[in-house]
Amino acid sequence: xxxxxxxxxxxxxxxxxxxxAQTAGVVQFVAGDVKLVxxxxxxxxxxxxxxxxxxxxxxxxAGGLAQLKMGDGAIVVVQPDSRLTVAEFHYAGVEDGTEKVxxxxxxxxxRAVTGAIxxxxxxxxxxxxxxxxxxxxxxxxxxxxxxxxxxxxxxxxKPGAYNKVNTGRTFIRTGGGEVEVEPxxxxxxxxxxxxxxxLSSMPGFFNHSIAPRNARPSVNPAPDAVQVAASRIxxxxxxxxxxxxxxxxxxxxxxxxxxxKLSAFHVKNGDGSTKGASGNGMMIKGDDLKIANxxxxxxxxxxxxxxxTWKGESVSVNGMATQGGVHxxxxxxxxxxxxxxxxxxxxxxxxxxxxxxVATNNEGTVATIKSLDxxxxxxxxxxxxxxxxxxxxxxxxxxxxGSVAAFTGTSGIALQGNCDSCSGGSMGVAAGTAHGxxxxxxxxxxxxxFGLTSAGKSLSGAAYLTRPNP
Numbered sequence: 001x002x003x004x005x006x007x008x009x010x011x012x013x014x015x016x017x018x019x020x021a022q023t024a025g026v027v028q029f030v031a032g033d034v035k036l037v038x039x040x041x042x043x044x045x046x047x048x049x050x051x052x053x054x055x056x057x058x059x060x061x062a063g064g065l066a067q068l069k070m071g072d073g074a075i076v077v078v079q080p081d082s083r084l085t086v087a088e089f090h091y092a093g094v095e096d097g098t099e100k101v102x103x104x105x106x107x108x109x110x111r112a113v114t115g116a117i118x119x120x121x122x123x124x125x126x127x128x129x130x131x132x133x134x135x136x137x138x139x140x141x142x143x144x145x146x147x148x149x150x151x152x153x154x155x156x157x158k159p160g161a162y163n164k165v166n167t168g169r170t171f172i173r174t175g176g177g178e179v180e181v182e183p184x185x186x187x188x189x190x191x192x193x194x195x196x197x198x199l200s201s202m203p204g205f206f207n208h209s210i211a212p213r214n215a216r217p218s219v220n221p222a223p224d225a226v227q228v229a230a231s232r233i234x235x236x237x238x239x240x241x242x243x244x245x246x247x248x249x250x251x252x253x254x255x256x257x258x259x260x261k262l263s264a265f266h267v268k269n270g271d272g273s274t275k276g277a278s279g280n281g282m283m284i285k286g287d288d289l290k291i292a293n294x295x296x297x298x299x300x301x302x303x304x305x306x307x308x309t310w311k312g313e314s315v316s317v318n319g320m321a322t323q324g325g326v327h328x329x330x331x332x333x334x335x336x337x338x339x340x341x342x343x344x345x346x347x348x349x350x351x352x353x354x355x356x357x358v359a360t361n362n363e364g365t366v367a368t369i370k371s372l373d374x375x376x377x378x379x380x381x382x383x384x385x386x387x388x389x390x391x392x393x394x395x396x397x398x399x400x401x402g403s404v405a406a407f408t409g410t411s412g413i414a415l416q417g418n419c420d421s422c423s424g425g426s427m428g429v430a431a432g433t434a435h436g437x438x439x440x441x442x443x444x445x446x447x448x449x450f451g452l453t454s455a456g457k458s459l460s461g462a463a464y465l466t467r468p469n470p
Contacts, residue, residue, distance in 0.1 A: 032064020082108025139168025178319030273456030359461025
């Protein structure tokens with residue numbers, strides 16, 4: 001009876017007037033010297049049972065944490081060495097569209113099992129970082145932000161914003177685009193202008209993330225919220241518009257979704273020009289998608305590489321609308337440990353063979369890959385040369401180099417060069433990126449994607465390269 005009366009009192013208070021409407025939740029428990037900074041700047045010790053108000057900021061030390069229970073039933077665990085502000089919160093006990101929560105993550109991370117807010121009105125759940133916004137579709141998620149120029153991120157992680165989904169779905173959005181994150185995936189973006197991507201592997205710091213646990217605080221805005229959330233997130237919860245908010249564990253494959261390891265595509269800028277781009281592990285979606293220019297390659301008697309072009313009425317990559325087709329290339333036999341390759345493959349040269357890939361310009365004209373050569377020093381883990389020559393109206397000639405980690409990761413390596421006849425018949429500067437994944441137990445092959453821009457025109461493609469006498 002006591003719990004019921006307290007809950008009812010909090011719900012009524014939330015709609016009674018401005019003086020109490022700012023209450024958002026309560027501290028369930030803390031570990032370490034956790035501080036609570038009020039909106040006016042006053043600081044106090046965060047202890048079990050202390051209410052959390054809109055504008056309050058939780059500061060956790062290294063090795064410390066705080067677990068909150070929000071008024072809508074959500075559980076939030078502020079991870080060690082983090083700074084999280086409850087910027088907005090409103091919940092009057094009903095999902096009528098007025099409910100809203102807005103977290104501002106300035107450093108570190110938090111894990112949340114969402115409550116009522118965001119379950120029906122998805123846009124009302126917002127996570128803000130200095131470089132990106134994140135949202136949820138009814139979920140158990142973990143969000144982190146490590147600023148560039150700040151303290152080193154744990155486990156050697158790159159600076160940027162991360163979002164991992166344990167159950168449900170989330171998205172990361174910047175000025176560059178948006179990516180949806182499915183269960184057991186991690187979305188990442190390095191800056192406010194970059195396109196968010198899905199990481200190909202789980203950053204190590206997620207292994208140390210602290211999960212919510214049940215607790216019985218002195219003030220309890222939502223009794224047994226952990227059990228309620230756990231049962232809810234295993235069900236197929238639907239929004240008022242009929243969209244499924246929660247999917248079963250594991251990555252679902254839906255109609256029109258590409259799952260190529262590497263992708264290359266064209267996007268149209270606001271001025272009508274185009275940009276060529278490539279990416280690793282990016283999400284491809286669209287209406288009535290069909291595969292064109294399909295092909296494959298064998299290694300040791302097995303078909304281990306597939307490529308092609310997704311074509312349809314409306315194709316998007318990581319939430320960005322594309323122009324023309326989207327090229328993809330994937331392998332079922334990626335090299336597992338590049339650092340453990342035998343001494344005979346410490347220095348490797350890979351070359352393109354005609355017909356082992358596809359490329360187009362921004363108008364959809366099929367391009368000719370005249371040559372594509374990649375040299376890799378596995379002893380230093382460096383791509384020492386990436387040289388591409390291609391023809392599609394203009395003649396493209398670009399070079400690049402960089403670390404193997406960048407090449408096989410989300411950032412790719414930079415390409416620079418020129419395009420003859422791309423700029424009104426004269427020579428224009430060309431630039432772009434390239435990504436790659438090595439194929440076979442001894443890196444016998446290499447799949448790669450590339451995207452280039454010159455004078456408002458673009459070229460993109462994907463290809464399979466091999467090394468002689470592997």
